[in-house]
Amino acid sequence: MNVLETLKTLALESGFASFFMAGGWKNFIMIIIAFVLLYLGIVKKFEPLLLCGIAFGCLLSNLSYFVVHMGGDNALYHPELWEAFLDSSSPYYHSYGHIMSNAGLLDFFYIGVKAGIYPSLIFMGVGAMTDFGPLLSNPKSLLLGAAAQLGVFVAFFGAVLLGFTGPQAASIGIIGGADGPTAIYLTTKLAPELLGPIAIAAYSYMALIPLIQPPIMKLFTTPEMRVVKMEQTREVSKTEKIVFPIVVSTFVILLLPSTAPLIGCLMFGNLARETGVTDRLSDTMQNALMNIVTIFLATSVGATMVGDNFLKLDTIKIIILGLIAFSISTIGGLLGGVAMYYGSGKKINPLIGSAGVSAVPMAARVSQDVGRKYNKTNFLLMHAMGPNVAGVIGSAIAAGFLLSVFG
Amino acid sequence: MKADLVNLGVGQAGAIAILGYLVVFLGLVLLMLVVLAMASYFISKAKKPAPAAGPAEEPVAKAAPAAEKPKAPAAPGTAGELKLYDTDPKDAAMIMAIVADATGKPLNELRFKSIKEVKE
Structure with a gap:
């Protein structure tokens, strides 16, 4: 054996x-x-549960992908x-068999993303963790959840202007819904x-909500609006909370059938939470299932960040459009809040409008923090949770609309 | 994928954007009306006085005094009952102390109605 030759090989x-x-x-x-994303997740704590997984998936796929260039396949x-x-012109079009017979570990994980399984299961966990009580006690907050979808459609329009195709623009616009799984x-x-x-844009901006939203909130509200103290809303009965997910599933899915996987899973998770007879299921959805799916979702999404796909001018455009989408959604929610402030005889604090961008419960916490900054005795958290959970339903409806148009 | 909607013109994109926003609004406004109708039903049901017990049921009611046990009267000066949802009493006490400290008001000047855990 030639030692030098072996070492060279x-x-x-x-x-x-x-x-x-x-x-x-x-x-x-x-x-x-x-490495930078891992730093942001671990040290800066930017959505660490997802960003760490995404970063590690990206690391693994790029560490192993070189072998393809060299004739091997690890x-x-x-x-x-x-x-x-x-x-569609390939013989392997929509062939999971071809994928599975040649797949690496992260390809197997990615099948769950491609089939839409992980985002729906995450929605189930979100439903099991969400108390819709604040929304039920103040149904008008659904309007704020709708107003805060403005950024989705403005960014969609902007993306078309920048040369993206219709389906690509729709996918970029939905970043404004501030809802990662959607x-x-x-x-x-x-x-x-563009996954x-x-x-990356969706989860990074969600993590940056405490930095992005407060200056916009200050810009679109007056000091007089920010100090408004809202009255405690009514208490919602257990029966109402049980009926709500059944009614929403029936109504929204009949209205827009393409929302079925997301709304169906969200509401099933919520029903399991509220019935009181499925505590074990609710506990699994909130914890074990959510954690397992988060691992698969994050690593497989990160794996798609292979150099050839990611290092393009389009990525920079998406990052910028995502920020615009997020900011305009916040503005939409705030403008809705201002309209409700005047419509209610100055009884509603418009700061809760910014929570309509979804991102539960981070956006509601920002409303609470900004509100308390201007009035130490003001507690907006539960009032902001109404638009916040309305935003989850709103972004799912926006996604359903875009899917029915472009899908 | 709908081929005619892959390469969109500006006008077409604008129309889809406006239509999409209107659909989201319409969907949530309709949902709001459904929730309002549901809420008014449950509120009216809660306000209705309980039907008077019939003579045949009376002995049964008397036979179960534990069910009718009146609540103990509130202590003088109390602000009422505090409801805890998914929250430990120890955590609730700590939260109340933090709120009192942050607002600069003594606890006997604050009234807590309920404390609810908001999960992430």
Whole structure:
């Protein structure tokens, strides 16, 4: 055995050598990006449960993908398999068999994203964790949840102006709904090639809500509005809480059938929470199931961030459009809040409007914090939870509309 | 994927955006009306006085005095009962102390009606 020759072969087949091959530098940059995302998740605590998984998925796929260039195949995620899966002229169009016979570990995980399973299961967990009481005690907060979807459609329009196709623009716009699972669900259906940047933008901006929203809240409300103390709302009975998910599922799904997976799972989770006879199911949905699905969802979404797919001008456009979508949704919610402030005879604090962007419960907490900054005895949290959970339903309806138009 | 909607013109995109926003509004306004109707039904049901017990039921009611046991009168000066939802009494006490400290008001000047855990 020629020792030198063996060492040379080992060196050439290593991942380090791949960085100097065609396109290898892109994987190197993605590895650096993965480190930055891990830093943001671990040290800055930006949505750590998701961002850490996304970053590690990105790291794993880029660490292993080089082997494809070198004739071997130890890649954990294969973008070329998924391209063939989506290409209607390919013999492997919509062939899960082809994926499964050639898949790496993260390809298997990604099947759950592609089939829309993980976002729906996450919605089930969200439903099991959400108390719709504040919304039921003040149903008008549904209007704020609707007003705060403004950014979705403004960003959609902006994306078309920037040259994105209709389905891509719809997927970018939904970032304004501030709802990660909805954004992932819609993007997987309409523009899977943009999944990585859209998921990163959606979750990063959700984590940055405490920084993004307060200046906008200050700009669109007066000091007089911000100090308004709202009256305690009525107490909602147990029966009402049990009937609510059944009524919403029936009504919304009949109205917009494409919302069925998201609204159906959200409301089933909520029913399990409220019935009082399915505590074990509710507990599993809130904890074990949610955690397991979060692991699969985050790592497989991160895996799609392979250098060739991610390092494009489009990614920068998506990041900018996402910020615009988020900000305009906040403005929409605040304007709705201002309208309700005047409509109610100055009894509603418009700061609760910004919570209509979904992102439960972070956006409601921001309303509470900003409200308390101007009036120490003001407690807006439960009032803001109404528009906050209305935003979840609103963003699912927006996604359902876009899916029925472009799907 | 609808092929004619892949490459959109500005006018078409604007029309879809406006229509989409209106659909979201319409959907949630209709849902609000449904929830309001539901709420008014439950409120009116709660306000209705309980039907008077029939003579045949009276002995049964008397036979179960535990069910009719009146609540103990509130202590003098109390602000009423505090309802806890998914919250430990110890956590509730800590939250009340934090609120009193943050607002700069003594606890006997504050009234807590309920404390509810908001899960993330």
